[in-house]
Every structure is written in structure tokens, then in C-alpha cells.
Amino acid sequence: MGSVSTQTFTGGCAQGEGEAAALSAGSGVCKWFNVRMGFGFLSMTSRDGTPLDQPVDVFVHQSKLHMEGFRSLKEGEAVEFTFKKSSKGLESLRVTGPNGAPCLGSERRPKGAQKRRSKGDRCYNCGGPDHHAKECQLPPQPKKCHFCQSVAHMVATCPVKAQQQQSSPGSQGTEEQSHDAPSQSSE
Numbered sequence: 001m002g003s004v005s006t007q008t009f010t011g012g013c014a015q016g017e018g019e020a021a022a023l024s025a026g027s028g029v030c031k032w033f034n035v036r037m038g039f040g041f042l043s044m045t046s047r048d049g050t051p052l053d054q055p056v057d058v059f060v061h062q063s064k065l066h067m068e069g070f071r072s073l074k075e076g077e078a079v080e081f082t083f084k085k086s087s088k089g090l091e092s093l094r095v096t097g098p099n100g101a102p103c104l105g106s107e108r109r110p111k112g113a114q115k116r117r118s119k120g121d122r123c124y125n126c127g128g129p130d131h132h133a134k135e136c137q138l139p140p141q142p143k144k145c146h147f148c149q150s151v152a153h154m155v156a157t158c159p160v161k162a163q164q165q166q167s168s169p170g171s172q173g174t175e176e177q178s179h180d181a182p183s184q185s186s187e
């Protein structure tokens with residue numbers, strides 16, 4: 001087993017040296033970049049200073065972008081990068097703007113990053129639409145039924161809701177009554 005371990009270790013060193021030799025520099029533009037997913041492709045037009053006849057695609061992940069803040073690329077943005085050949089193709093290792101400057105990035109942001117309130121958000125204290133209960137300027141208000149807004153009872157004992165459920169066919173109240181009746185007669 002010692003020889004197998006040595007072979008693996010020696011092979012690992014040789015592979016590491018080969019990877020270092022396989023690093024190349026390229027330049028081109030951002031072909032496309034998905035800001036929500038954080039990856040895209042670069043269109044390499046020059047490799048190690050030599051222009052290419054046809055552009056070559058190089059994978060780019062947001063973690064490899066040299067810039068401050070939210071990392072992304074704008075479609076058509078000029079870039080310089082180092083890359084390696086991986087099992088899936090060409091993969092960028094460090095991406096900068098021209099002459100090593102930080103990337104400019106896209107002005108777009110993922111939808112989840114924007115803080116929004118849904119249309120149904122209301123204050124539980126006063127019912128106002130533009131704030132939540134912890135931000136409410138009014139003193140604590142009496143509790144109300146969520147169904148009919150009455151202060152006399154809560155939703156669990158709401159007579160309006162119960163009446164509406166009994167009058168509509170196939171409602172939960174009707175089903176519960178029909179289940180209760182057979183069990184009482186069978187006992």
C-alpha cells in the first residue's frame with residue numbers, strides 16, 4: 001500500500017505542476033452573465049496576447065470577479081482573465097477589467113435582493129397598509145376577529161363565519177356534522 005500511496009502523491013504533484021503550466025491569460029468581452037445565478041460566459045478574443053480567429057467561450061463564476069460589492073458582469077463588458085482547462089471546458093480563475101482594473105459589473109440585481117412588501121402586508125394593530133405593528137404610532141388597539149372585524153369575538157368563535165360555512169354546501173362545518181351524526185347513532 002505504501003507504493004500506491006507514493007504513486008498517488010507523486011501523480012498529484014505532477015498534476016499540480018501540469019495545472020500551473022496550463023494556466024493561460026485571455027482577453028475578450030462578457031458574452032452573458034446571469035446575475036441571479038452568479039455565473040456566465042466570457043467570449044475570449046485573444047489568448048496570451050495572440051488574437052484568435054474565432055471567439056472561444058470561457059466559463060465565469062461571480063467568485064472569480066475582481067471588484068467590490070455585488071459581483072456581476074455586464075453583457076459586452078471588456079475583460080481580461082486567467083483561465084485553465086477543466087473537465088467541463090475552459091474555466092476562468094481571475095477576471096478583471098482592462099489593464100487589471102476592477103470589473104464594472106451589471107446595474108441589474110437579482111429580484112430577491114430588493115426589499116419589497118406584498119400588497120397584503122398590513123399593520124396587525126390598526127390595519128394600516130404602510131407599516132407593521134411594531135412601527136405603529138397608535139397605542140395597542142383591541143383585538144378583532146380576522147373574518148368580520150368585530151371586537152366582540154375572535155375568528156375561532158365568529159358567528160358570521162360559522163353561518164357562512166353552514167349555508168355553503170360541502171363546507172367543513174357540514175362535513176363535521178355529518179361525521180358526528182353516524183357515530184352517535186351507532187353507539
